[in-house]
Amino acid sequence: MHKLKTLVGACTVALVTLGTAATAQAATWRYAFEEAITDVQGVYATKFKEHIEANSDHNIQLFPYGTLGESADTMEQAQAGLLQFVDQSPGFTGSLIPEAQVFFIPYLLPETHEALDSFFRNSKAINEDFKEIYAQHGLELLKMFPEGEVVITTQEPFEKPADLNGVKIRVMTNPLLVESYKAFGATPTPLAWGEVYGGLQTNIIQGQENPLFWVESAKMYEVSDVITFTGHNNFTTAVMANKRFFDGLPEADQALIHEAMDVAFDHIMEYQKGLSERSLEKILEQKPEIEVVRLTEEQRAPFRAAAKEVEAKYIEMTGDSGKALLEQFKQDLEAATAE
Structure with a gap:
């Protein structure tokens, strides 16, 4: 009987060992994002999943918005290691990582697709400086990418900041975005997306x-x-991994993840060409009476002037680290727009 128990124990250990080895070779990774599977983040995640699964034995489970809670919930899960990957806008990580609010200084990012593409590919601030900042919060920053020009939808048209006096505009739970809409003359109202x-x-x-x-x-x-084009921003998002998970991977898996991120980035930048125009067409088909307003450069001038106030608030919130990051950001933007 003793020998039988020993044999069974040895077999159990062997099976566990084999199971561990199999897990090291083939794993299931969980990836949550803030949009539907057919939206920009979902399209990006799907391309990432396809590349990983086509080039390894790993599987990627995708969790669109709402399946694991609100943005705050998925970030907590990513930091705890319950999720391996999370795609979340700096708008929602602004309280956690104040420097990331740089993306919400109005009229800072370029407006052309080509300049945006160059900036996000080559920016030192994004690809080096931000990586160090995110790492301090247990996150491996893998990729940032733009999602499209931001428009403001309202019940009444507006042409100048005074027209927004008393108008409650929903903003993400982001301190600098609150300051932006105060500067624009509105009453910023932070709300979870589900509300x-x-x-x-x-x-x-x-x-x-x-x-x-x-x-x-x-x-x-x-x-x-009313839909109003103010030209004040382009929505940015960031794909991150739990840092303990990422650092513990073999170099080959780390390289594969970076490769898949690059493939997904190329795909999403191509996918976005004409996306806003296609979306507007669909909106007008469903609601022909909706008013579409494009502010002229003259009308945008006071909003651009307000952006200086927001930039000062950013430096006040983030101190020397934010100021240095903003300076690098501007250098990178200058290089991208020069191209």
Whole structure:
């Protein structure tokens, strides 16, 4: 009997060892993002998944918005290691990583697709400086990419900051975005995304900002009467990995992840060409009466002037580290727009 127990124990150890070895070779990685599977982040995640699974034995489980809670929930899960990957806008990580709010200084990012592509590919601030900052919070920053020009949807048209006086605009829970809309003359109202449609429907808020594809996908046009192009920003998002997980991977897996991120970046930049125009067409098909306003450069001037106030607030919030990052950011932007 003793020999039998020993044999069974040895077999159990052998099976566990084999199972561990198999896990090291083939793993299931969990990846959550803030949008639907058919939206920009979902398209990016799907391309990443395809490349990983085509070039390894690993599997990627994708979790679109809402399946694991709100943005704060998925970030906590990523930091705890329950998720291996998370895609989250700096808008939601602004409280956790104040320096990331640089993306919400109005009129800072370039407006052309080519300049944006060059900036996100080559920026030292993004690809080196930010990586160090995110690492301090247990996150491996893998890729940042733009998602599209931000528009503001409201119930009434506006042409100048004074027109937004008293208008409650929903913003992400981001301190600098709050300052931006204060500078624009509005009343910024931080809300979780799940509350926005109902808030617009019941007039708790009267406006919100997002890229056009999201206005169309989330049906924000149903509870808005005006879409205004102000040119003030391009929505940015960041894909991160749990740092303990990433650092513990074999070099071959780390290299594969970086390769898949590059492939997904190329794909999403191509995918976005004409996306805003296609989204606007769909909105107008569903709601022909919605008013579309494009502010002229003259009308944008006071909003651009307000951006200087927001930039000063950013430096005040982030101190010397934020100031140095902003200076590098501007150098990178200058190089991208020069190209």
